[in-house]
Amino acid sequence: MKTVEVGGSTVHCKPACPGLMIRPAMKVLVSNPRQELEVPGPTRVQQLLKRLDLTPEAYLVIRGDELVAEDTVLEDTDSIEIRSVISGG
Amino acid sequence: MRCRKCAHPAVIKMPRHNISLCKDCLTEFVHNQVRRAVKTHRMFTTDDRILVAVSGGKDSLTLWAILLKLGYRADALYVDLGIGEYSIQSRQKVQRFTDTVAATYQAKLHVHTVEQEQGAGIRELATLVHRPTCATCGTMKRYQFNRVAVEKDYDVMATGHNLDDEAARLLGNVLHWQTDYLDKQTPALPASLGGFAKKVKPLYRLTEREIAAYAVIHHIDYIVDECPMAKGSKMLAYKHALNRLETESPGTKHTFYLTFLDRQAKQHETSGKIAEQDRQHLRPCTICGQPTSTEVCSYCQMMAKAAVAAQRG
Ligand code: SF4
Ligand SMILES: [Zn+2]
Ligand SMILES: [Zn+2]
Numbered sequence: 001m002k003t004v005e006v007g008g009s010t011v012h013c014k015p016a017c018p019g020l021m022i023r024p025a026m027k028v029l030v031s032n033p034r035q036e037l038e039v040p041g042p043t044r045v046q047q048l049l050k051r052l053d054l055t056p057e058a059y060l061v062i063r064g065d066e067l068v069a070e071d072t073v074l075e076d077t078d079s080i081e082i083r084s085v086i087s088g089g
Numbered sequence: 090m091r092c093r094k095c096a097h098p099a100v101i102k103m104p105r106h107n108i109s110l111c112k113d114c115l116t117e118f119v120h121n122q123v124r125r126a127v128k129t130h131r132m133f134t135t136d137d138r139i140l141v142a143v144s145g146g147k148d149s150l151t152l153w154a155i156l157l158k159l160g161y162r163a164d165a166l167y168v169d170l171g172i173g174e175y176s177i178q179s180r181q182k183v184q185r186f187t188d189t190v191a192a193t194y195q196a197k198l199h200v201h202t203v204e205q206e207q208g209a210g211i212r213e214l215a216t217l218v219h220r221p222t223c224a225t226c227g228t229m230k231r232y233q234f235n236r237v238a239v240e241k242d243y244d245v246m247a248t249g250h251n252l253d254d255e256a257a258r259l260l261g262n263v264l265h266w267q268t269d270y271l272d273k274q275t276p277a278l279p280a281s282l283g284g285f286a287k288k289v290k291p292l293y294r295l296t297e298r299e300i301a302a303y304a305v306i307h308h309i310d311y312i313v314d315e316c317p318m319a320k321g322s323k324m325l326a327y328k329h330a331l332n333r334l335e336t337e338s339p340g341t342k343h344t345f346y347l348t349f350l351d352r353q354a355k356q357h358e359t360s361g362k363i364a365e366q367d368r369q370h371l372r373p374c375t376i377c378g379q380p381t382s383t384e385v386c387s388y389c390q391m392m393a394k395a396a397v398a399a400q401r402g
Contacts, residue, residue: 034314086297
């Protein structure tokens with residue numbers, strides 16, 4: 001895999017698509033309703049929630065299995081879960 | 090972001106207290122809120138035997154974990170409602186928690202399987218008695234928890250209701266001016282009569298988000314998916330509305346519910362009043378003996394109706 005510098009950040013080129021740069025994106029799993037998304041990083045937790053129009057009071061953001069705070073910067077290589085904390089009963 | 094108390098990396102920002110906390114300080118915060126709830130409402134002591142109502146969700150499993158950690162004698166009851174995959178998965182989560190965590194404290198799990206004991210799952214029962222599933226479920230759970238608590242001699246029954254639950258319920262009651270419900274909306278309902286267990290809500294000072302954060306930090310494996318019957322519930326709508334307000338003005342939920350409790354406490358000695366009212370109105374159900382204000386309790390009425398409907402087939 002070849003890497004190039006784009007706007008100060010390193011971008012990976014997939015060898016399978018010559019000349020075409022595919023930026024990898026972080027995998028984001030949102031619960032309730034369950035959705036899987038790909039969002040290009042880097043981005044801060046609070047920006048990610050804003051971008052998806054989610055109320056911060058109703059969600060937690062988990063990277064791997066660690067809770068992360070609002071100002072944490074998330075990278076393309078991260079696997080993120082946005083977990084709803086609201087229960088219905 | 091650094092922890093406000095110890096400068097370790099923070100894992101959560103809590104706008105309502107205007108602080109960010111690290112794992113250890115959040116744990117301490119949660120424990121302190123529970124201690125304070127228990128003390129303020131004289132919920133129980135380390136001598137009491139507590140029965141925790143567990144569903145496999147974050148609140149009830151976290152409550153069980155905290156009570157054990159704080160040195161209380163807490164067992165649990167799980168009611169298997171027979172709601173397809175949801176019940177199968179939530180029961181597995183409860184069982185796993187029991188085997189891996191509760192067992193190390195010698196704590197016990199009781200299970201009541203509705204399909205086995207009542208002959209049909211909660212959805213089928215609801216259809217038979219022409220009532221909404223959640224109303225049928227509520228009657229079933231209340232009845233079974235009280236029955237097990239009394240039969241097995243527990244001093245107090247604890248549920249995982251949190252600040253969001255209580256604030257949403259208060260909003261619902263106020264919107265409809267259900268004043269008699271308002272009187273009973275307290276974190277500790279006394280055992281008013283032989284046959285009625287004392288009920289407490291030790292998590293009422295904590296938001297859902299704080300409780301979920303505690304669960305994640307302590308690797309409490311709970312069921313994240315909701316009961317499918319909860320979809321479109323009024324409570325969810327109230328919670329969303331309150332969370333919008335909370336985002337705009339942090340502390341709204343806390344002020345709303347805790348100020349209500351303060352006023353209630355000043356107005357009357359609630360526990361005394363409720364106990365007194367109950368004593369006047371309640372008598373044993375002629376079928377099962379649990380306290381009720383009618384001749385036959387609502388659970389026995391429901392089951393009788395279901396039996397007739399099932400016979401007609
Ligand atoms: S959503 Fe309704 S049916 Fe499901 S557990 Fe809650 S009350 Fe029972
Ligand atoms: Zn700290
Ligand atoms: Zn009865």
